[in-house]
Amino acid sequence: MIDDPIVEEIRxxxxxxxxxxxxxxxxxxxxxxxxxxxxxxxxxxxxxRLLKDRDALPRVAEEPPEYGTEN
Structure with missing residues (x-):
């Protein structure tokens, strides 16, 4: 590893x-x-910060409906 004089000065x-x-x-x-x-x-x-209207936000982490599992 190369000794860097700037890093050494900071340390x-x-x-x-x-x-x-x-x-x-x-x-x-x-x-x-x-x-x-x-x-x-x-x-x-x-x-x-608190979210004002959490239900109005898009849910990007959810699976699209075509990939849902059926019971």
Whole structure:
């Protein structure tokens, strides 16, 4: 495998950053959230959305009627 200096730099930065927070994912995420809050930028949360009328959606995963089984 070829050693890529850019990949190595990213890995080194990631290790240094994680070590700064004691390799604790919760502390790392909290620091990132704090950075978002204090940055002054607008962040978009594209969380899950509820479907308004689920029955109106096409059912593409169903078998076509000609392939249905008869009892």
């Amino acid at each position: 080194r930065y990631r290790k240094e950053h994680a070590a700064k927070y004691g390799n604790d994912i919760h502390r790392i995420c909290e620091a990132l959230r704090e950075k978002e809050r204090t940055s002054g930028r607008t962040y978009v949360n594209r969380g899950p």
